[in-house]
Amino acid sequence: MTHDLGGAAAPFIAIRGLTRRFGGFTALDDVSLDVPGGGLVALLGPSGSGKTTLLRILAGLDHADRGTVALDGLDLASQPARQRNVGLVFQHYALFRHLDVYENIAFALRVRRRPRAEVDARVRELLALIQLETLERRLPSQLSGGQRQRVALARALAARPRVLLLDEPFGALDAQVRAELRGWLRRLHDEIQLTTVFVTHDQDEAFEVADRVVVMNRGKIEQIGAPAEVFAQPANAFVMRFLGHVNVLDAELADGRARVGDVTLDVGSHHGDARGRIYVRPHDIALARAPGDGALAARVVRVTPLSRGLQIELQVPAIGARLRADLDWERGAALALRDGEDVFLSLRQARVFAPRREGPEAATEPPCGELPHAVHA
Amino acid sequence: MTRTGARVALPGAPAVIGDPGWVRGLVIGTAIAFVGLFVLVPLAAVFREALRAGLAAYGRALVDPAALAAGRLTLATAAIAVPLNVGFGIAAAWAIARVRFPGRAILTTLIDLPLAVSPVIAGMVFVLLFGAHGLLGPWLAAHDLHVIFALPGIVLATTFVTFPFVARELIPVMEAQGAEEEEAAIVLGASGLQTFWRVTLPRIKWGLLHGVVLCTARAVGEFGAVSVVSGHIRGRTNTLPLHVEILYNEYEYQAAFAVASVLVLIALASLVARRVIAHRVEAT
Numbered sequence: 001m002t003h004d005l006g007g008a009a010a011p012f013i014a015i016r017g018l019t020r021r022f023g024g025f026t027a028l029d030d031v032s033l034d035v036p037g038g039g040l041v042a043l044l045g046p047s048g049s050g051k052t053t054l055l056r057i058l059a060g061l062d063h064a065d066r067g068t069v070a071l072d073g074l075d076l077a078s079q080p081a082r083q084r085n086v087g088l089v090f091q092h093y094a095l096f097r098h099l100d101v102y103e104n105i106a107f108a109l110r111v112r113r114r115p116r117a118e119v120d121a122r123v124r125e126l127l128a129l130i131q132l133e134t135l136e137r138r139l140p141s142q143l144s145g146g147q148r149q150r151v152a153l154a155r156a157l158a159a160r161p162r163v164l165l166l167d168e169p170f171g172a173l174d175a176q177v178r179a180e181l182r183g184w185l186r187r188l189h190d191e192i193q194l195t196t197v198f199v200t201h202d203q204d205e206a207f208e209v210a211d212r213v214v215v216m217n218r219g220k221i222e223q224i225g226a227p228a229e230v231f232a233q234p235a236n237a238f239v240m241r242f243l244g245h246v247n248v249l250d251a252e253l254a255d256g257r258a259r260v261g262d263v264t265l266d267v268g269s270h271h272g273d274a275r276g277r278i279y280v281r282p283h284d285i286a287l288a289r290a291p292g293d294g295a296l297a298a299r300v301v302r303v304t305p306l307s308r309g310l311q312i313e314l315q316v317p318a319i320g321a322r323l324r325a326d327l328d329w330e331r332g333a334a335l336a337l338r339d340g341e342d343v344f345l346s347l348r349q350a351r352v353f354a355p356r357r358e359g360p361e362a363a364t365e366p367p368c369g370e371l372p373h374a375v376h377a
Numbered sequence: 378m379t380r381t382g383a384r385v386a387l388p389g390a391p392a393v394i395g396d397p398g399w400v401r402g403l404v405i406g407t408a409i410a411f412v413g414l415f416v417l418v419p420l421a422a423v424f425r426e427a428l429r430a431g432l433a434a435y436g437r438a439l440v441d442p443a444a445l446a447a448g449r450l451t452l453a454t455a456a457i458a459v460p461l462n463v464g465f466g467i468a469a470a471w472a473i474a475r476v477r478f479p480g481r482a483i484l485t486t487l488i489d490l491p492l493a494v495s496p497v498i499a500g501m502v503f504v505l506l507f508g509a510h511g512l513l514g515p516w517l518a519a520h521d522l523h524v525i526f527a528l529p530g531i532v533l534a535t536t537f538v539t540f541p542f543v544a545r546e547l548i549p550v551m552e553a554q555g556a557e558e559e560e561a562a563i564v565l566g567a568s569g570l571q572t573f574w575r576v577t578l579p580r581i582k583w584g585l586l587h588g589v590v591l592c593t594a595r596a597v598g599e600f601g602a603v604s605v606v607s608g609h610i611r612g613r614t615n616t617l618p619l620h621v622e623i624l625y626n627e628y629e630y631q632a633a634f635a636v637a638s639v640l641v642l643i644a645l646a647s648l649v650a651r652r653v654i655a656h657r658v659e660a661t
Contacts, residue, residue: 061564082566082567082568083566084564085566086564092557094558094560095561096558096561096562097580108566110575111575155565159566
C-alpha cells in the first residue's frame with residue numbers, strides 16, 4: 001500500500017517498498033510514501049523507527065536493500081549522492097570546522113567551480129536570509145548552537161537543492177532557541193516553497209512545523225496525515241501512545257461498551273475481545289468534587305502546575321490504577337484541588353484499538369509520559 | 378623521629394589523597410636523576426667528545442667526503458621513505474577509520490609490526506627476499522637490478538621500519554573526528570578528491586605533520602635494518618648512523634662523535650617540532 005500525502009499531481013518524491021537491514025535489525029520494512037512538491041513533511045517516531053535511515057537513503061548516504069526512490073520522476077538509484085543536489089542538514093550540523101561561516105555556505109558553489117561573483121552574491125543573499133551578515137568570518141566553534149544551525153541550513157540551500165532534508169534539526173538546541181527556529185523554519189518554507197522532509201522524535205516540533213506528519217515505528221509507517229487529523233484520529237495504540245500522554249486502562253468490553261470498575265461507557269467500535277484496554281487522554285478526564293452519574297471515586301496524589309494548566313495525578317481504588325488528568329487553568333482554579341483530597345472523575349472520551357497482528361503490543365509501545373503504567377494489572 | 382602525622386598537603390592537592398611529602402620528593406627526585414643519568418649526561422658527552430679537538434677538527438669531520446656522502450644518502454633515503462609512508466599512512470588510516478571491512482582488525486595490528494620486531498630481523502627479511510641467494514635474487518640478477526647493498530634496499534628497509542608512524546598518528550585523529558563532515562561535503566556535491574583536499578586534509582594536517590616528524594626522525598636515525606642491507610660500502614651505501622659506527626670501530630672517536638652530534642641535533646629539532654605540533658593536534 002502506498003501512503004499518499006495529498007498532492008493531486010504526480011508526487012515529487014516517490015518511495016516504493018523501501019527495505020533496509022543492518023545485520024539482523026530491520027531499519028526500514030517495505031516503506032512506501034509519496035511527498036508532493038513544495039510540501040513540508042515530518043517523519044515522526046521514536047529512535048530506531050527508521051526515520052533517519054530513510055533520510056540518509058534519500059540523501060544518497062545509505063542504500064536500500066530493496067525498493068526504489070524516485071525524485072521528480074527519476075529513479076535515484078542511478079545517481080550518486082554528489083549528483084543528487086539534495087540539501088541535507090545534519091543533526092549535529094557537521095559544519096566544516098576549519099572554514100568560516102562564509103566558506104561553509106560557499107562550499108557547494110566552490111566545488112561546482114562557479115564564478116567568484118556568483119558565489120559571493122549567493123552567499124550574501126543567504127547570510128541575509130539567516131541574519132548572520134556580521135558573523136561571516138567566524139569559525140563554527142565561535143557560534144552559538146542556534147547560529148550553527150542556521151549556517152548549516154544556509155549551506156544546504158546554497159546550490160538551490162531540489163529537496164531539503166533535515167535530521168532532528170533542533171534536537172541539540174535549548175528549548176527557547178528551538179521554539180524560535182521552528183517558527184523561522186516554517187516561515188522560511190512558506191517563502192521559498194522548497195519540498196522539505198524533516199526527521200524528529202518530538203511531537204510538538206512535528207505538529208508545529210509540518211503540513212503532514214508521518215508517524216513511524218519499527219521501520220514501518222503507522223499513520224500519515226495532517227497534524228490535527230493524526231492527533232484526533234490515531235490509527236492505532238502506538239500512535240495514540242506516542243502522541244502525548246495517555247492513560248491505559250484494563251476494561252471489560254462488550255457491544256461497543258467498556259466497563260471500568262463499576263462504570264460503563266460507550267467506546268464505539270469494538271473488536272470482539274472480552275478483555276481489552278481503553279485509552280484515555282489526560283484532557284478527556286473530567287474532575288468534580290461531587291459524585292455524579294458514571295463517575296469514579298479517586299484521590300489526588302499530586303498536583304503539578306505546567307505551562308498549559310494543571311497536571312493531576314490520581315489514584316483510583318476501584319480499578320487499582322493511577323491516572324493522569326490535565327485541567328486548564330480556569331477549571332483548575334475553580335476546583336482548587338490539593339494533594340490528598342478526594343475527587344470524582346468521569347471519562348469524556350475513550351478509545352479502543354484492535355490488537356496488533358505482529359506480536360505483543362507492549363513491545364511496540366514507547367515510554368509514555370511521567371506516570372508508570374500502573375494500570376496493567 | 379617525630380614525623381608522625383606530618384602529611385603535607387601541597388597546594389592544589391586534596392589532603393585526603395596527598396602522599397607524604399617525602400614520597401613525592403623521592404619519586405620526583407628519582408625521575409630527575411634517571412633522566413639526568415641516562416639522557417643529559419650522554420648528550421653532553423657526545424658534544425664534549427665531538428668538540429674535544431676544537432671547532433676546526435669538528436668541521437673537518439663533517440665535511441669529510443665519506444661523511445658528506447653518508448649525509449646525502451641519509452637525506453635521499455628519508456626523502457623517498459617519508460613520502461611513501463605519508464601516502465600509505467593516509468590510505469591505511471582512512472581505511473581503518475572510515476570503512477568497516479573484513480580484516481580491519483588484522484590490518485590495525487599489522488601496522489604495529491615494525492615497532493614490535495627487531496630492526497635487524499626486518500633487514501634480514503629483505504636480504505632473504507632480494508639477496509643474491511634470496512627468493513627474488515636470481516630474477517633481479519638476471520635483470521641487472523641491485524636492491525641489497527644498494528639504495529633500493531636501504532630505502533625498503535627504512536620504509537618498513539618507519540611505516541607505522543604516520544598511520545598510527547592519523548588513525549585516532551580520524552576516528553575521533555568521524556565521517557560526518559565528509560558526508561556533508563559529498564552531499565554538497567564534492568567529488569572524492571575535492572572532499573579529501575577541502576575537508577579531510579585540512580582537518581588532519583597537524584596530526585599528519587606530527588607523523589611526518591616522527592617518521593623522518595626515525596628514517597634518519599635508523600641503524601639496525603639498514604645495517605643489514607647496506608653492506609657498509611664507504612661513500613656509497615653508508616648512511617649517517619652507519620658512518621658513525623665505522624668511524625668508531627676505526628678508533629676515530631672525535632670524528633665519530635662529531636657526526637653523531639649532527640644526528641643528535643636532528644633528534645632535538647624533531648622533539649621541539651613535536652612539542653609545537655602536539656598542541657595543534659589537540660586543538661583540532
